[in-house]
Amino acid sequence: MMGGIQLMAQGVAEGVDSLLMENPILTEVNASESMNLFDLAVKGGWIMIILLILSLIAFYLLFERIYVIRKAGKEDPQFMDKIKDYILEGEIKSAIQYCRATNTPASRMIEKGISRLGRPVNDIQAAIENVGNMEVAKLERGLNFMATIAGGAPMIGFLGTVTGMVRAFYEMANAGNNVDITLLSGGIYEAMVTTVGGLIVGIIAMFAYNYLVTLVDGIVNKMESKTMMFMDLLNEPVKK
Secondary structure, eight states, X not given: OHXXXXXXXXXXXXXXXXXXXXXXXXXXXXXXXXXXXXXXXHHTTTHHHHHHHHHHHHHHHHHHHHHHHHHHHOOOTTHHHHHHHHHHTTOHHHHHHHHHHHOSHHHHHHHHHXXXXXBOHHHHHHHHHHHXXXXXXXXXXXXXXXXXXXXXXXXXXXXXXXXXHHHHHHHHHHXXXXXXXXXXXXXXXXXXXXXXXXXXXXXXXXXXXXXXXXXXXXXXXXXXXXXXXXXXXXXXXXXX
């Protein structure tokens, strides 16, 4: 009887020893610990620095372009009526001075057209279109980079995901049978946090880009409207 009990105790001891050798060593986690956004960003590694720089550039472009585009859209509602009066009265210099004082993309286009009065209508229209193309390019300055951030930030985040998982598996391979969960947590944190960070920056940049494009389209529509009104003015029959 005593011999059987000793054999059972020896078997249990051997089973416990085998479990300890085969299973990884787990580290206790304090559930009461909390982590803020800064700590999470730090866990993301150097990829998060790149994403931070891209986000700052995106916000700068957003607010700077909003200021420029809204400033370009402010003009006198009676602008074309005054231009028409100046031209019909023969006060060409006054019309040019008024365009320069207004100082908007549309007024600069009209100024170019007024300065070409006396030439064929096609030449006047071509000159106005050239100025319009330059003004649109000025309004769209920086939008290509915003679009690049919108598409590139998620890809950079995915790069962090890959590097984080590679680091996690590398540390797991080096640990052998003594795998500690803390060895894996760093790489997994990097993988997940960079993905989230890249998606956040990309989504913000995408919405900002579309919003700016909408604002530019509104200014372009005003410019086209002013151009058509000016060309109609030139094609009006002369009143006797």
